[in-house]
Amino acid sequence: MTTFKDSSTSTTHESRSAHDSSRKMTLAEIFESLVGGNLSIRITAYDGSSAGPADAEYGLNLKTSRGTTYLVTAPGDLGLARAYVSGDLELIGAHPGDPYHALRALAADLEFKRPSPLTLAQIARSLGIEHFKPIAPPPQEALPRWRRFAEGLRHSRSRDAEVIHYHYDVSNTFYEWVLGPSMTYTCALYPDLEASLETAQENKYRLIFEKLRLKPGDRLLDIGCGWGGMVRYAARRGVKVIGATLSKEQAEWAQQAIIDEGLSDLAEVRHSDYRDITETGFDAVSSIGLTEHIGVSNYPAYFTFMRDRLRVGGMLLNHCITRPDNGKSGRAGSFIDRYVFPDGELTGSGKIISKLQDIGGMEVIHEENIRDHYAMTLRDWNRNLVEHWDEAVAEVGDGTARLWGLYMAGCRIGFERDIVQLHHVLATKLDDKGRNDLPLRPWWQP
Incomplete structure (x- = not known):
């Protein structure tokens, strides 16, 4: 969640109280000195102090001494997240299930700065050493x-299994409330601005199905299949499908859904690392929301695996969150890495395409960016969380529910501001003479 700006240089604009080094600062003044003046939000604290306009629509309320310690020991997104998830920091004017509007106001206002030595000394004297x-x-x-080496090396099978368990095995019931009946935890594709989330998720699967040129009797491998949405969509249309997920709870839910829909003759979801799938000769391979967990250095092996599972002429579709550039480090920021997707990595669509091309034998046919659709998807997930807030808190606890509201609203801002994108990359496996048998122009409906 990259919603707040961060600056590593000192600022010449210090809070008015910072100039009087002999006076202790209030908590609100300390916060103001760290984020700059001219606030449009309201800051209040448990010592009775305040800063910013009294009539501001949104604000921050620091409720406890523990919250102060979180903010001081991890300045920036991580400290804010710790204080917020623990309930020590409130977003005033926002429902915890959907703090989007408050976060958007805060993101425009908060610019964390490194205090001058004089201000830092005054902050330390005002707070006391215990908060540091x-x-x-x-x-x-x-x-x-x-500290994750006990779980294995980064992107080893054991560590990948652990981080997938961390994020996806929260509670199937909780996910049902947030994701809705489709149980689809990837970007939807809205046919129009008024479409429902369920319509948009169905439309996403329809688009992928058509891009892969699937037809009854074909074989599809869906890696990182989640709760089996694509698996079941294709099986309903006569395609034989194998899905793989590292989440035990996802696999159990998906297998039961396959049984309930009478699709067992066509579909199965395995609780398995995708690398353990040995079958080959598939007509298509889809990866919908898995690439973010792979690690950029592992892309060659990842795309080679998919190529080797395809027949000649088979299709590959990679659907994943990307960055708008290809040069920056792929690693996620502190908040996302600690609270959402441990070990997650993102890169630009250009690097994904080049890594796919470089393995040989694959031709990229088409790519598109649908980032606006992910902002809308997150909006609808936040809305679902608000509607089921009491049940969600009872199921997973207040802290986890608050975390999900914060994470989804923050990511929505990220997609709206082109901090992150969502790309489809479509490719085909060539024959040994470099030929494909595809139509001259795209064959799917947008």
């Missing part, structure tokens, strides 16, 4: 990268 001693983070937080 790190404390245990909320239980929802994953270990930092450097």
